[in-house]
Every structure is written in C-alpha cells, then in structure tokens.
Amino acid sequence: MELVRKLASVKAREKLADGAWQETVVKWSLIFTGAAFLVSMMVLPLVLIGVEAMAKGWAAYVRAVSEPFAQKALWLTAEATILAVLSNTVFGLAAAWLLTKFDFKGKSLLGAIIDLPFAVSPVVAGLFFIMLFGRLSPFYDTLQAYQVAVVFAVPGIVLATIFVTLPFIARSIVPVMEAQGRQEEEAAALMGASGWRIFWQITLPNIKWGLLYGIILCSARAMGEFGAVSVVSGHIRGKTNTLPLHIEILYNEYNFTAAFAVASILVILAVVVLILRNLVEWNLTRAERTGEHEL
Amino acid sequence: MSYEVELKHIEKYFGSFKAADDASFGVEKGQLAGLLGPSGSGKTTLLRMLAGLEQPDKGEIRIAGRLVNDVPARERGIGFVFQNYALFRHMTVRDNLAFGLRVQNVDDHTIKVRTDELLELTGLTAVAKRYPQQLSGGQRQRVAFARALAPNPKVLLLDEPFAAIDAKVRKELRSWLREAIHNLGITSLFVTHDQDEAVEVADKIIIVNKGRIEQAGSPVEIYQSPQTPFVADFIGESVKVEDYTQFKGFGDEQAQAGTYQGAHARMGIIRPEFIELAKDEREISLPLGAEQGVVKATYFRGSSMAVDIEVRGQILRAARSLEKEPLQVGDKALAFIHRIYSLDAGQTRIIENRAKRQESVVI
Numbered sequence A: 001m002e003l004v005r006k007l008a009s010v011k012a013r014e015k016l017a018d019g020a021w022q023e024t025v026v027k028w029s030l031i032f033t034g035a036a037f038l039v040s041m042m043v044l045p046l047v048l049i050g051v052e053a054m055a056k057g058w059a060a061y062v063r064a065v066s067e068p069f070a071q072k073a074l075w076l077t078a079e080a081t082i083l084a085v086l087s088n089t090v091f092g093l094a095a096a097w098l099l100t101k102f103d104f105k106g107k108s109l110l111g112a113i114i115d116l117p118f119a120v121s122p123v124v125a126g127l128f129f130i131m132l133f134g135r136l137s138p139f140y141d142t143l144q145a146y147q148v149a150v151v152f153a154v155p156g157i158v159l160a161t162i163f164v165t166l167p168f169i170a171r172s173i174v175p176v177m178e179a180q181g182r183q184e185e186e187a188a189a190l191m192g193a194s195g196w197r198i199f200w201q202i203t204l205p206n207i208k209w210g211l212l213y214g215i216i217l218c219s220a221r222a223m224g225e226f227g228a229v230s231v232v233s234g235h236i237r238g239k240t241n242t243l244p245l246h247i248e249i250l251y252n253e254y255n256f257t258a259a260f261a262v263a264s265i266l267v268i269l270a271v272v273v274l275i276l277r278n279l280v281e282w283n284l285t286r287a288e289r290t291g292e293h294e295l
Numbered sequence B: 001m002s003y004e005v006e007l008k009h010i011e012k013y014f015g016s017f018k019a020a021d022d023a024s025f026g027v028e029k030g031q032l033a034g035l036l037g038p039s040g041s042g043k044t045t046l047l048r049m050l051a052g053l054e055q056p057d058k059g060e061i062r063i064a065g066r067l068v069n070d071v072p073a074r075e076r077g078i079g080f081v082f083q084n085y086a087l088f089r090h091m092t093v094r095d096n097l098a099f100g101l102r103v104q105n106v107d108d109h110t111i112k113v114r115t116d117e118l119l120e121l122t123g124l125t126a127v128a129k130r131y132p133q134q135l136s137g138g139q140r141q142r143v144a145f146a147r148a149l150a151p152n153p154k155v156l157l158l159d160e161p162f163a164a165i166d167a168k169v170r171k172e173l174r175s176w177l178r179e180a181i182h183n184l185g186i187t188s189l190f191v192t193h194d195q196d197e198a199v200e201v202a203d204k205i206i207i208v209n210k211g212r213i214e215q216a217g218s219p220v221e222i223y224q225s226p227q228t229p230f231v232a233d234f235i236g237e238s239v240k241v242e243d244y245t246q247f248k249g250f251g252d253e254q255a256q257a258g259t260y261q262g263a264h265a266r267m268g269i270i271r272p273e274f275i276e277l278a279k280d281e282r283e284i285s286l287p288l289g290a291e292q293g294v295v296k297a298t299y300f301r302g303s304s305m306a307v308d309i310e311v312r313g314q315i316l317r318a319a320r321s322l323e324k325e326p327l328q329v330g331d332k333a334l335a336f337i338h339r340i341y342s343l344d345a346g347q348t349r350i351i352e353n354r355a356k357r358q359e360s361v362v363i
C-alpha cells in the first residue's frame, strides 16, 4: 500500500517534470523562431545596407552622400516631410476636435474619409493627383495660365505626401481625446474661457503626448513615401527627386555603393524616429497611468 | 415670489427620447435646493440646460429674472461641479482654482489672495502644489467645489457632488458643504439620487421622474404630504400594497376610499414609521385595531431594528426600538397601521386608521 502510494507520487512528479520540460522546449523554440525571423528580415538587411554603403570605404560613402543630387533629394524630402507634418497637425487637430467634442450629422462619414489614405494604394493616390492637376485636368489651362506647376513639380510631391500621411495625427489623438471626454473643456467654458483659450490651455496640454506620437509616425511615413511621390514626381534629378526616388535611380544605374550610402541616411533617420517614438510612447503610458504630464 | 434660478416648461429631446418633459421649478436666492430622482430621470440634463451646456427644445430658463436661453455657457456666471469633478489634470490644485480668475484677467496679487482664501476654506492649503491624480476622492471633491466658487458665481450647480466618495467622508462633506454654501449665500442646486442626502442637505427638494417634476417643496412637505404616487413610493422606506382595504381599520368604506376607479384604485403605500409594532397586547396602545403577523426577517440598523412582518400575506416593513424586547424571526407579533397613503386616481391621500378616529370620537 505504502509502496504503491510512493510509486504514484514519483510518477506524478515525473509527469510534472515532463510537462515543465515540454513547456521549456516550446518556449525556447518560439523565441528562436521569432529571433531568427527578426534577424533575417530586419537586422540582416540593415547590416547589409551598412556593409554595402561602406564597401568602397569611408571616402566613397561621404562622396556619395554629399553629392549635390543626393543633398538636393535630402532637402526635398525634409521639405515635404515638414510641410506634411504641419498641415496634417492642423488638420488632425481640427478633425479630432470635431470628431470627439461635437455631435453632428455625417460624423462617421468624416471618420471614414480620414482613414481613406490608409485604404487606398499610394500609387492610386498619385494617379489621382495626376488626374486632378495634370494634362487631363479641367484646371490644367488655368494652372498653365498662372504658370503653376503641380504635377512633376515640388507642389505635387508635397500634396501627395500630405495625402498619404493624412490619417496618422488625427488617429493618434482621437483615442486620447475620446478617453478624456469633454468635461474639462466644459468646465473651462463655464468659467468664461474662450474657445481659443480652452484649446491652448486645456485641450492641447492634455493631448500633447498623443499629438507628438502622431507627428513622429507622420514624419516617418512622409520620409519614406515612395509610391505616390514616384507617380507625381517625374524623376527630375536635382529638382523633383526625394530620397527614396533618388535611391531607386542610383540602384537602377547599378551604382550600388551610392544607393546604399543614401539609403543609410534613411535608415539612420528611421532609427532616430524609432527611439523618439519609444520615448514618447513611454511617456504616453506613464501620463495615462499617473495622469501627470510633466517630463 | 421671484426665483433666482427658474426653469419654465422645459422640454428636451435626445433623438426621439424625451429627457425633460414640461419641467418647471425655481430656486430662491441663497437657497440650497436638491434635485432628487432615480438614475436616468433627467437630473443631469436639467442641470446642464441651466448651465448652458445643453439647449432645451422648448421652454424658458431664467437667471436673476433674465431670460438666458440664448446666452452662451461662458456668459451665464454659473459655477458647476461635475459628477466626476472634471479637474484640469495637467494643472496643480492652485492653478485649477486660479483658472477662472485668470480668464477674467484678474491681477496676479488678487488671484493669489483669492486662491489662498479658498484653499483655506476648503482645507487644501497643504496639497496646493499637487496634481488632481495625487489627491483622495474627498480632496478632489473640495478642489472641484473651490474651483467652481473661485470666480464668484451667482449660482452654483453641483452634479452628484458626493457620489464618488465613501460613506463616512460623504457625511462630513455634506454638512461641510451645507454650511459653506449657507455662509457664502450662493443660490445652489445639487443633484442626488440619495434621498437621505437630499433631506439632510437641502432647504428645498425637487423630485424628478422620467423628465417630469413630480413635486417641489421643503423636505418636511415632501415627506409628509407626497402629492403623487411616485413621490409616495420613492420617498422613505415605502412598501406598496395592492389592496389596502384588506387591513383592519381601512376596510371597505366608500366614503373613505373614494369610488375605487381604475385598476390601482386600492393600491396603497405604507412606511415603516406608520406601523406600531408590538410583541403582545400589553405593548400596544390600540390592540383592537392591530393586525396579527409573523416576523419574517430582522435587520440591525445601528440605532434601531428593521423588521419585516407578514400580515395577511403581505410583507410590511416596520421599525423597532432597541430598547424594547427584541423580536426573532418566526415570532408572532402585532402591527397597528396608523395610516396609509392611498394612490387612488393618481393622487395621494392620507388615510388614517378608523380605529383611531373612532376611539378619539369615544373620548
């Protein structure tokens, strides 16, 4: 009797150990798969970009990066990004304010329209701008008369970038505003505050981390945008080439070192954005947790 | 009599839902009035319309005699304490209090003096530098109160100011608020769904049900002469009985009970304080009119016992002093019902026990 019980308990323990062992195997194989996937899909390409960029030495790298067309492309990217962030910040704030603080007809329609650029392929967006402002456009003659070039020019690139990155800021602040409700604004209004004052002193401080998060996502997307910009740009070197387009051109000319060198600029920018994003995200969750908005 | 704050025939729809239905009431200058009603009855909606945060579809809103329907919220000069306080989360307690004054472009020195004074009044001086999230519920409540008072409003509206606070602190804050408001002499209207709170704090109680005003009056009036079946049922620990004529002393007497029209003509309401409970004949003043009953449950209430007693198949709620011999579940007991509210024809009438009247006639 005693013996049977002992045996049973040993078996049970073995079984337990068996189970724990299996768990460890599953855990480590999952970790390994995940890590292998990340390394082959993300880390390796990034490292290769660095290696390729440096293949002909530091001097070649510097030359490729500081070459006038590359510089021009960098500035154009910066210009498009800054303008896109500015206009989408204004639009995003207005849209989020409308969506969360007011009730009106067509509210859900506005929500859907904001998300449209997420759903539409960037290439289609680019074609849309060609239709709107290009040769086939009903406004083409007017634009010609005033000598305004939109398509195959900088304005087209900026417009395409704005369109593609439109949802990011609105979508980052809507949930924050929704969670906070309207009552703080109502309280301020009852104390006599004007709409302007309420916005700057109550709403904006409450959503600043969400807004910053949106701005960072928006910049990241704006810098990397290829499809829509490629359609409207016309690929005029030194005029309408952004960084991604410039990289493509270099690559198609078999100028791999230069292509990867310029690509490395985008990679560095992406890493900076990633770090910023994490900082802000950390602050956002902390602010939600403690409600405190001090850095 | 002129009211400081007045709603006249207010109607408000949310879609097809009627949240306010011909609501009229007023609050006198310096009075502290309580808006009492069940959840969803439209209390908050009425308060928000007064403040200008919501527009009525019909009716007039007057503040100090002036029609304010078209005056925006920020020009009405109303202090508002929200149900969940709505403190400015990124501002310290002091900045919260100062906001309303800054809006009015008051100079810094005056702001400092005024906020100091309010911090003192509300006992928040020690936490003036904290953010709202670093405060207890009671402290937040007081910040909300002080913030609403800072710009010297003519009228103060409070939406369930004690809802989020635990029972003990709530009691303290109630009497504190009552005193503070009376000392300042501000016309105030507060919302609650807790009748003890309304009775204890308010000079005047306004009972709301389904967007309608059922009755408005002093706590004593509301308690002693409820004018509608709803009020009779809602106020006090009321028990509804389908047919009150079954009880001794309330039997079929046309003259007393009217003509019994409609389905609920014999419906009545009995409150614990209407019932005299006794263990035996010696304990009761009018044994002849008393009903026999069986104790079904007892609840300790601190200062007394609540006793559920079954009389003629109907459970009634009565109170018993702790000084008297305790009743146990299953005990036989006597219940003398002094009076009943009859709900005949949508009107409440007080009906006294006939045994009482007869005996007084005999004497």
Ligand SMILES: Nc1ncnc2c1ncn2[C@@H]1O[C@H](COP(=O)(O)OP(=O)(O)OP(=O)(O)O)[C@@H](O)[C@H]1O
Pocket: B014, B017, B019, B037, B038, B039, B040, B041, B042, B043, B044, B045, B046, B193
């Ligand atoms: N903005 C709104 N849209 C639609 N319906 C609403 C709105 N605000 C309130 N209601 C409805 O109006 C009714 C009254 O709401 P109100 O908030 O005034 O009730 P209340 O008496 O304050 O309740 P509580 O005690 O629960 O706070 C409720 O049925 C509610 O669902």
Ligand SMILES: [Mg+2]
Pocket: B043, B044, B045, B083, B159
């Ligand atoms: Mg409410």
